[in-house]
Amino acid sequence: MTAVIETNGLGRRYGRRQALSDCTLSIPPGRVVGLVGPNGAGKSTLLQLACGLLAPTSGTIEVLGARPASGPAQVARVGFVAQDTPTYAGLSVADHLRLGARLNPGWDDGLATARIRQLGLDPGQKAGKLSGGQRAQLALTLAIAKRPELLILDEPVASLDPLARREFMRTLMEFTAEHEASVVLSSHLVADLERVCDYLIVLAASRVQVAGEVDELLATHHRLTGAARDPATFPAGHQVIQASHTERQSTVIVRSSAPIDDPSCSVDKLDLEDLVLAYMTQAAAVGRTPVLETTR
Amino acid sequence: MMVIEFHLDGRSGVSPYMQLIHQVRQAMRLGLLREGDRLPTVKDVVAKVAINPNTVLKAYRELEYEGLVQPRPGVGTFVTRTLSDESLAAHGPLRQELEQWLTRARAAGLDEESIEALFLSTFRAAAGEKA
Amino acid sequence: MTWLTWRQFRTQAWLVLTALAALAVALTVTGPNLARLSRSTGLAACQANCEAAADNFVNQAMTVVNSRVYVVALVFMFVLPGIIGVFWGAPLIARELETGTHRLIWNQSVTRTRWLAVKLVGVGLVSMVTAGVFSLAVTWWAAPIDKANLDRMLPMVFPGRGIVPIGYAAFAFVVGVTAGMLVRRTIPAMAVTLVVVVAALVATPLYLRPHLVTPVSFTAPLDTSAMQSVRITETDMTVTGQVNQPGAWVVSNKTVTPSGQPFTGPADLQTCGRANFSKEGCTAWLASLDLRQQASYQPASRFWALQWYETAVFLALSALLSAFCFWWVRRRLA
Numbered sequence: 001m002t003a004v005i006e007t008n009g010l011g012r013r014y015g016r017r018q019a020l021s022d023c024t025l026s027i028p029p030g031r032v033v034g035l036v037g038p039n040g041a042g043k044s045t046l047l048q049l050a051c052g053l054l055a056p057t058s059g060t061i062e063v064l065g066a067r068p069a070s071g072p073a074q075v076a077r078v079g080f081v082a083q084d085t086p087t088y089a090g091l092s093v094a095d096h097l098r099l100g101a102r103l104n105p106g107w108d109d110g111l112a113t114a115r116i117r118q119l120g121l122d123p124g125q126k127a128g129k130l131s132g133g134q135r136a137q138l139a140l141t142l143a144i145a146k147r148p149e150l151l152i153l154d155e156p157v158a159s160l161d162p163l164a165r166r167e168f169m170r171t172l173m174e175f176t177a178e179h180e181a182s183v184v185l186s187s188h189l190v191a192d193l194e195r196v197c198d199y200l201i202v203l204a205a206s207r208v209q210v211a212g213e214v215d216e217l218l219a220t221h222h223r224l225t226g227a228a229r230d231p232a233t234f235p236a237g238h239q240v241i242q243a244s245h246t247e248r249q250s251t252v253i254v255r256s257s258a259p260i261d262d263p264s265c266s267v268d269k270l271d272l273e274d275l276v277l278a279y280m281t282q283a284a285a286v287g288r289t290p291v292l293e294t295t296r
Numbered sequence: 297m298m299v300i301e302f303h304l305d306g307r308s309g310v311s312p313y314m315q316l317i318h319q320v321r322q323a324m325r326l327g328l329l330r331e332g333d334r335l336p337t338v339k340d341v342v343a344k345v346a347i348n349p350n351t352v353l354k355a356y357r358e359l360e361y362e363g364l365v366q367p368r369p370g371v372g373t374f375v376t377r378t379l380s381d382e383s384l385a386a387h388g389p390l391r392q393e394l395e396q397w398l399t400r401a402r403a404a405g406l407d408e409e410s411i412e413a414l415f416l417s418t419f420r421a422a423a424g425e426k427a
Numbered sequence: 428m429t430w431l432t433w434r435q436f437r438t439q440a441w442l443v444l445t446a447l448a449a450l451a452v453a454l455t456v457t458g459p460n461l462a463r464l465s466r467s468t469g470l471a472a473c474q475a476n477c478e479a480a481a482d483n484f485v486n487q488a489m490t491v492v493n494s495r496v497y498v499v500a501l502v503f504m505f506v507l508p509g510i511i512g513v514f515w516g517a518p519l520i521a522r523e524l525e526t527g528t529h530r531l532i533w534n535q536s537v538t539r540t541r542w543l544a545v546k547l548v549g550v551g552l553v554s555m556v557t558a559g560v561f562s563l564a565v566t567w568w569a570a571p572i573d574k575a576n577l578d579r580m581l582p583m584v585f586p587g588r589g590i591v592p593i594g595y596a597a598f599a600f601v602v603g604v605t606a607g608m609l610v611r612r613t614i615p616a617m618a619v620t621l622v623v624v625v626a627a628l629v630a631t632p633l634y635l636r637p638h639l640v641t642p643v644s645f646t647a648p649l650d651t652s653a654m655q656s657v658r659i660t661e662t663d664m665t666v667t668g669q670v671n672q673p674g675a676w677v678v679s680n681k682t683v684t685p686s687g688q689p690f691t692g693p694a695d696l697q698t699c700g701r702a703n704f705s706k707e708g709c710t711a712w713l714a715s716l717d718l719r720q721q722a723s724y725q726p727a728s729r730f731w732a733l734q735w736y737e738t739a740v741f742l743a744l745s746a747l748l749s750a751f752c753f754w755w756v757r758r759r760l761a
Contacts, residue, residue: 032348053530072536082530089526091434099431103535139531146536169346177339177349195304195312195347218311271309 002065004029004150004182005050009059012045019045020206023059027184027199031213032176034197035186036276038284042206043186044083047154050184051080064149076106079143083154085136089128093121093138097145104146112145115171133164137171144175151175151183157192169196194272202276204283214272221275224252226265242278242285253278299333302345312347316355324364324378334372335365428537428545435522436550439514447561450503453496458568464488465571481575488571497572500565504587505628507561508595511554512624516603517616519546524611543756547749551600558596562589579730580676582632589734594741599624601748608755631737637678637725639736644723649682651714659699664692666713668720674727681721690718 003026010023020042027033035043048054049061052069061067066074087096093116101107116123119137127135136156143151153172157165173196176183187193193200200217202209210217221241228250238260243252253270254260260267270278300323304312323329336344338352356373359365367373401411464487465471470480489497520543523529533539566588573579579588586595603620610616655669670677682690694700698708725733 032350051534053533069533072538075534075538076536078534080530080534082527084527086527086531088435088528088531090438095434100535102430103428103532103537105536142531143534166346170343173342173346173349174339177342191306194306195345195351198348198350 002029003027003062004031005061005063005184007059007061010046010049010056010061011058012042012049012054013057018206020049020203021058023203023208025201025208025211027182027201027211029182030180031182031199032173032197033182033184033199033201034190034193034214035184035201035203036188036190036193037186037203037209038280039188041203043188043203044154046203047080047152047184047186051078051152053080072105076104076146077149079146079148079151081136081139081143081151081153081156083156084159085132085139085156087127087130087135087138090126092124092126093130094123096127096138096142097123100142100145106147108145108147111147112141115141115144119167119171131164133160133167136160136164136168140168140171147179149181151181153183153185155186155188158187158189165192172196190273190276200272200276202279204280205286207283209279209283217275218270218272220257221253221255221270221278222260223268223270223274224250224254224260224262224265225268226250226262242282299336300328302336302341304345304347313351313355313358316341316352317358320355320359320364324375327378329375329378331375331378333375335375337372428541429549431532432546432549436515436519436553439518440553443510443514444557446503447557450500450561451564454500454564454568457493457496461488461493461568461571465574470571470575477574481577484571484575488575497569500569501584501587504562504565504592507558507592508599508628509621509624511558511596512599512603512620513617515550515554516600517607517620518613519550519604519607521607521611521613521616524607525613539756540753543753547601547604547752551597551745551749554596554600555593558592559590562587562592577674577727580674580725580727580733582636582676585632585636585676585730585733586628589731590738591734591741594738594745595628597745598627598741598748601745601752602627605748605752605755608752635740636733636737637723639733639740640725640729642678642723642725644721646719646721649713649718649720651710651718655680659692659694659701662693664690664694664699666690666718668722670722670724672724672726675724677722677724679721679723683719683721685717685719690716 005025005027007023007025010020010025011018012020023042023046035046037043045054049056050063050068052063052067052075064074064077068078069075088099091099097109097112097116100112101109116138119134119141121130121134121138127138130138140153140156143153151172157168160168169192172183172185175181185193185197198214199212200214201211226249228245228248239255241253241255243250245251250265253274300319302316302319304315308315310318320329320335329335335356338349338356341347341352342349356365356367360367360373364375364377365373366376398411401414406414462471464484468480468484468487470477470484473480523532532542569588573584573588578584586592599620602623603616606619606623607613607616610619649666649668653669655667656665657667658665666682667680668682670680684690695709695712697703698705698712
């Protein structure tokens, strides 16, 4: 099963700033992949590298088995919705569809017009006069109607109100159900992603902190709360992700493939938001101080 | 025409696919889903609830594994059994025993939260052993 | 892609073309009359020593309306390259980069090269054709006036005649596109384009045009009986001789002493001082100094040669900048 996105030591530098470093991923096909991380972590950079808008400064990336944007045929297989869902303000909705039809070989006009009708958009309306949610839906329709194998979305719902956000995700999931495409979606709101993604990548401090199937990640990460102890005394096989201690108590987030069987502490499951926060907190701490644990 | 609708509680701590399973079982228990009814298609669920299609598939597979539904390729997933005959009334003796235990637990001085914690930890441990 | 380029370009095109259409109407209405007058005064047929016919023509032809049209056409041809560069060239790419729509269009299965090529060549050709059509129209309309004034070669008139406006338009357009690609914001790109285009058009008559064809130069004794200008101050004196080449563009005109140094005076107070100035005395004194005139000029017959060369230079610059744009869009843009 060829990976839909395969990277090896991928990095991108802007002048002196390293936006993304040493990113090695192998994303299986047919998933809805959530890419989360704080602002400035490199999410947009990674997605733009994947759709060929940027070229890597180190490492390699392959999308659907080929170099990104290596020709019109490859571009036709990947749909992209950029941040803030840009559209041509002076063109009408129908004009945008005409544009898609003329420029994309695999354009499904029936799908596009049905979607527009279903969304209740007026085809004669200029894109500049649409609301944010409607523009996002238009951009999504343009990306979907060319029937891509992979759909990449860069924070598509960040500036939308909750209703528009829900509508957008519903349209996106409907597309996924119908066409068995892979979707890669970035966001800095984890709550949105929890119900939608089955594969997760956490990007923080311009590095991949963790990547894997959501079910597997949730099954193998636990929160242990118990008497204060030195993490070095944990049995091997438990990878400490984040730890915080008071005088009496230690709260540790661990990753472990074996079941945890420690009577001296209570073991809790994590939800996705806690898991992401643990990795992000840890990445931020590593950035600030050389010591891994926060002690008081 | 969807027979039932799903909703997800993002804050309940229960995974989405478990919530779907619960809601199907609940509907069957209340008699809203009867034998022969067709469950909503994956596409219909996803269009209403903005949830990953694989989650729906997983829930339906789990229900099939439990013998509650049966997929018919090209047509849909159909309910094969109902739960309403397993109404709670049929388990009168079990209910009485539980009420007696609760009385004894309160007499022993346990408050509501302690009773719940005791019950849940024993229940989970037992479920873990069974798995 | 062509359709999209036209849709995006529509408004800007209409604005400029409407203005040009108004000018076209003015030229069409007044042109035939000028041509008729030119024939009737004998100016059209005249080959040499045409001052009489020229004066006659100017008196009759330069009515208030015609004068106004002449000035408007002059100004228009001067600003047309700038307008094309700033309003057609700069926003072409800058607006897409500014609004982020390049991320939308580059994902529509069209390569960056094709995207840039259609925009650059499409709107570029429209620019060149527009400039060409109007330049030739104005050249036809003003032909009798230029013949009467014998000023086609001069820096005020030359840029608005013949084919050089095509070269300027292409150059200004590509400068605009390049600025848009590098600056990535529409308004700053428009400002940069304006500065570059104006600088280029000012520098051309100063540094480029005099050397496109080696000017004719001569050194001759200064004819003190017919001098072009004499300037006397407290401390120095400068004189310039005439260059008797009707219709030529004088590139340099210096008066030097027999030893080759520029002549700076001071004036001889006996004959040229303010108190007792006498024309014959001063002239005789100047003649006694044996001054020489060193001048170079481009004769009127070189009008079309200079036009072709200058157009070629600007088209070559445009081609170079275009190549740079293609390289930049593939390698550097995101």
